[in-house]
Amino acid sequence: xxxxxxxxxxxxxxxxxxxxxxxxxxxxxxxxxxxxxxxxxxxxxxxxxxxxxxxxxxxxxxxxxxxxxxxxxxxxxxxxxxxxxxxxxxxxxxxxxxxxxxxxxxxxxxxxxxxxxxxxxxxxxxxxxxxxxxxxxxxxxxxxxxxxxxxxxxxxxxxxxxxxxxxxxxxxxxxxxxxxxxxxxxxxxxxxxxxxxxxxxxxxxxxxxxxxxxxxxxxxxxxxxxxxxxxxxxxxxxxxxxxxxxxxxxxxxxxxxxxxxxxxxxxxxxxxxxxxxxxxxxxxxxxxxxxxxxxxxxxxxxxxxxxxxxxxxxxxxxxxxxxxxxxxxxxxxxxxxxxxxxxxxxxxxxxxxxxxxxxxxxxxxxxxxxxxxxxxxxxxxxxxxxxxxxxxxxxxxxxxxxxxxxxx
Amino acid sequence: xxxxxxxxxxxxxxxxxxxxxxxxxxxxxxxxxxxxxxxxxxxxxxxxxxxxxxxxxxxxxxxxxxxxxxxxxxxxxxxxxxxxxxxxxxxxxxxxxxxxxxxxxxxxxxxxxxxxxxxxxxxxxxxxxxxxxxxxxxxxxxxxxxxxxxxxxxxxxxxxxxxxxxxxxxxxxxxxxxxxxxxxxxxxxxxxxxxxxxxxxxxxxxxxxxxxxxxxxxxxxxxxxx
Numbered sequence: 001x002x003x004x005x006x007x008x009x010x011x012x013x014x015x016x017x018x019x020x021x022x023x024x025x026x027x028x029x030x031x032x033x034x035x036x037x038x039x040x041x042x043x044x045x046x047x048x049x050x051x052x053x054x055x056x057x058x059x060x061x062x063x064x065x066x067x068x069x070x071x072x073x074x075x076x077x078x079x080x081x082x083x084x085x086x087x088x089x090x091x092x093x094x095x096x097x098x099x100x101x102x103x104x105x106x107x108x109x110x111x112x113x114x115x116x117x118x119x120x121x122x123x124x125x126x127x128x129x130x131x132x133x134x135x136x137x138x139x140x141x142x143x144x145x146x147x148x149x150x151x152x153x154x155x156x157x158x159x160x161x162x163x164x165x166x167x168x169x170x171x172x173x174x175x176x177x178x179x180x181x182x183x184x185x186x187x188x189x190x191x192x193x194x195x196x197x198x199x200x201x202x203x204x205x206x207x208x209x210x211x212x213x214x215x216x217x218x219x220x221x222x223x224x225x226x227x228x229x230x231x232x233x234x235x236x237x238x239x240x241x242x243x244x245x246x247x248x249x250x251x252x253x254x255x256x257x258x259x260x261x262x263x264x265x266x267x268x269x270x271x272x273x274x275x276x277x278x279x280x281x282x283x284x285x286x287x288x289x290x291x292x293x294x295x296x297x298x299x300x301x302x303x304x305x306x307x308x309x310x311x312x313x314x315x316x317x318x319x320x321x322x323x324x325x326x327x328x329x330x331x332x333x334x335x336x337x338x339x340x341x342x343x344x345x346x347x348x349x350x351x352x353x354x355x356x357x358x359x360x361x362x363x364x365x366x367x368x369x370x371x372x373x374x375x376x377x378x379x380x381x382x383x384x385x386x387x388x389x390x391x392x393x394x395x396x397x398x399x400x401x402x403x404x405x406x407x408x
Numbered sequence: 409x410x411x412x413x414x415x416x417x418x419x420x421x422x423x424x425x426x427x428x429x430x431x432x433x434x435x436x437x438x439x440x441x442x443x444x445x446x447x448x449x450x451x452x453x454x455x456x457x458x459x460x461x462x463x464x465x466x467x468x469x470x471x472x473x474x475x476x477x478x479x480x481x482x483x484x485x486x487x488x489x490x491x492x493x494x495x496x497x498x499x500x501x502x503x504x505x506x507x508x509x510x511x512x513x514x515x516x517x518x519x520x521x522x523x524x525x526x527x528x529x530x531x532x533x534x535x536x537x538x539x540x541x542x543x544x545x546x547x548x549x550x551x552x553x554x555x556x557x558x559x560x561x562x563x564x565x566x567x568x569x570x571x572x573x574x575x576x577x578x579x580x581x582x583x584x585x586x587x588x589x590x591x592x593x594x595x596x597x598x599x600x601x602x603x604x605x606x607x608x609x610x611x612x613x614x615x616x617x618x619x620x621x622x623x624x625x626x627x628x629x630x631x632x633x634x
Contacts, residue, residue, distance in 0.1 A: 003521040010509035302505040305466060306519050306566075307494020309487045401466040405501070 004312070008319035011292070022288045023328045026381055029281035030332025031339065033274045034377045035367070038340040040270050042368035044263055048228075054131045054193055056255040057099065057222030058231045061085070061238065064246045066219060073103045073118070076174040078217040079247065085221060088241070094234050097224040099126055102208045102217070107170040108201055113159050118199050119171065121208020121218075132189045132202055139163035139187035142204050149183040149207075152197040153190040161185060169201070173213045181211045228252065278380075282388045289321055289392035300396055301404025310397035317393035318386055325385020329378045337374045343367035412475075413574050413606050414440040414463055419472030419482075420629075421458050432458040434629040435472070440574070440608060445600045447620030448610040455629040456610040457578055463608060464497055464576040465489045477573055494522055498567030500577035500596075500609075504559040506551040506566075512538065512558075513547040516565045523570060537565040541595065557588035564596065568605060577609035581616055593619050 012019045052058060062070075066077040079085060086098050102121035107114055124142035127133055132150060133141050142148055149167065156162060163185050170180040183203060191197055209215050225234060231251040238249045253260060293300070300313060308316075347364040421433040432455045440446055440463075448456045461467040462474055465481050466489075473482045481492055493499075498519075506515045513534055520530045538544040541561045551559055560580065567575045577596065581589030593616050600607050600621075609616075617623055625632040 003518065006514075007507070007509065014509050298503075298505065299507060302501070302507065304490065305464070305493060305499045305501075305505075307490050307492075307497075307522055309490040311487065312490075312522075402461050405466070405505070 004316050004319055005323075008316055008323055011296075011316075012320055012323060015292070018288060018291070019324065022285060022324050023331065025281055025284045026325060026328025026385065027331035027335065029277055030329060030377055030381050031336040033277055034332060034336030034373070035339050036270060037274065037377070038336075038369060038373055039343065039365070039367045040267065041373070042344065042366045044267070045368055046366060047263065048260075050193075051256055051259060052228065052252050054191065054196065056252045058225040058228055058252050059223040059235050059238070060250050060255060061089070061221040061223070061242075062219065062248050062250075064248050067248055067250060073105050073219070075102070075104050075172070075212055075214065075219060078102075078174065078214060078219050079221060080217055082216065082218040082221065085242070085245070085247075089221065089223060089238070092234060092237060092241075094225045094227060094230045095223055096226050097126060099123065099130075099222040099224070100205060100218040101220045101222060102205060102212065102214065103219050104171055104208065104212055106201060106211075108155075108159065109168040109170065110159050110161055110165065111168075115155075115159060117155060117201050119169070119208065119211075120200055120202040121205045121212075122202060123205050131191050131193070131196065132200075135189045135191045136187045137190040139185065141187055142202075143186075144204065146204065146207055146210075147181075147183055148186040149201055149203040150187045150189055151185055151202075152200045153188050154194070154197045155199060155201065156185070156188050158198075163188060167201075169203075169211055171211050175213075177213075179211055179213060181207065183207065278384060282384050285321060285324070285385060285388035286391060289317060289389050290395065292320070293317065293392045293396045296396075297399060297404050297407040300399050301401050301407065304399070304401040305405065313399075314393040314397040317396050318389050321385045321389030321393075322382065325382045328385070329381030332381060333374045333378045336377070337369070340367045340369045340373075344369040412439045413442050413444075413477060414438075414608075415473075415475040416440075416459070416463065417473040417475070419459075419462060419469040419474060421455075421462060421467070422470045431629055433462070433469075436626075436629070436631055437472075438624065438631065440606065442573075442606055443600070443604050444606055444608075445597060445619070445621040446606075446608045446624065447617050447622070448608065448624050448626055449612060449617050450610075450626040450632070451612060454626045456626050458629075459626065460576050460578045460608065460610055463574070464499060465492045494519065495570070496573045498570065498572040498575040500560070500563050500567050500575060500580045502579040502582045504551070504556070504563045504583075506559055506562055508551055511548050511550055512543060512554065512562045512565075515551070515562055516569050519566060519570045533569055534565075537569055538562075541565050555588075556584050557591065560584060560588075560592050561595065564592070564599070568599065568603070572605075574606045574608060577607060579610055579612075581611065581613060586615070589613070590615065 063077045063079050066074065082100050086100055089095060089098050100123055104119040105116060106119035107116050124144060137153055142150060165185050166182055167185065168180055168182050170178060173179050209217065225231060235249045235251045303313060344367045347366040349364045416436055416438040419433055419436050423430045423432055436459060448459060450456045462469055469482050473480055476492065476496065510518065516534045516537060517530050520533065538547055541564060543558055543561045546554055546558055581592055584592060596607055597619050599605050611617060
């Protein structure tokens, strides 16, 4: 085997420029594919995490029939005696946080301006690390004292209000009556998610329940888990435990199905593009190897005369390609890996991205760096290099010694 | 007792060249004894290269048999023929055909590597041959750094290093000037007498034919006279 390796390596050095071009083609192709793969992985992960944190949580629990009408925020389909449910949920494995929430349509009035917005009653203490709590731009977060509210930055602008101003909230109770309370703006939040900043008014759960006359009730309980992949099994456990309580349970995958299908479609598109890039690189190697075979027909004839079998001739050419693949693969994985590592720390900032895409997205994207990905793509380069050499190697091995020796 | 290294029995060989069938050999029988220094002579196109290729297991006859050291090699597969060549035959080519990326030493060593000979034994045999052929100074030169005569000496060394039953040389002097060509034939003759290596070579140069222990004339695919 050593002699074949030596011959293969020397033959590669014989035409340095051609080998170098192929090496660079493999390397750059790999850098490109690896970088895009790592980047899409990172963006998708970030997107999913953000989506879960800001929108769905890992699991949502509603009263039966709520999800179907969720867009209307029906306050009459509510979870009764929510505190006992919350208590039981908190004891389940993998459950990190339990967030009881009350979502309702509300008219906000400043005296001069009136606007219909999304009301959110929540537990400020439980959600002190949430998207809103961590993004207070002016004023302060809710302390637990009644009569205060937080308002989205864009909404505050639209209503021409700021911290300390009074708002009158008007909402319809489950029984259809109108009720109203006054609150003072304690803080303005700018989450960076236009959907939230444009239209959400948040207040402590007791205030919301008072406004809607829904003491002891919520419309939604959101769970955060330690591990997103456990959502299905936890959801199943909840369905079993609460099967007689008229609750419905959904995981983040179900809640964000439309979004995740979009991500999946994009991943498939990326895979297709990667495939084409790899295919082009492969054809490049095939071409180079074929040229190399046709240039060396007489030499192949000589090696055959010396007693090399067709199989050994095949191995010789496959080895040449494998060496190129290994070298190009190392280069590609090295450069691509360094790029991924860099962008996994520094990230790429795209300003205004969230303005155009009405889904929760951060504005800085981080690539995902993993040794497993690097290893996978290195192996891919090897496999591609060897596959690309199969046909040229076959052509080489099929030479007839007599014709090959006569070749000029 | 003289034993036939090769028996060629009523061999024919046809090629298709475009739409015409060329009958390169039309029924040739020949026996080559161990230790012969046999010359196959004839004009170009007479079929001498075809005959050498068949004896050298590089090609298969259309009909008839070729028996090499008692083994019928006329119907072997490409792989089996490769092994026959590796173990029992040596080749010297008109164009030398050294592997350009290997040094003289490595070119001579290559057949031994294919046979799996140990490193020490390879070194001993390669140096011994380079020495006796007067090219040990060029051991670490690549073919393109050597003259034609030197390259042909390396290729003779490569042909002999496995101690084959038979060395085939198709027009070994055709690409050399007459002086060098003569030296090469003398060298082969020397090796034939000192080592007892059986040589079969072809030529159309009368001066080269003179050195043969036996001369086989071939014309139009038939043996003319011996």
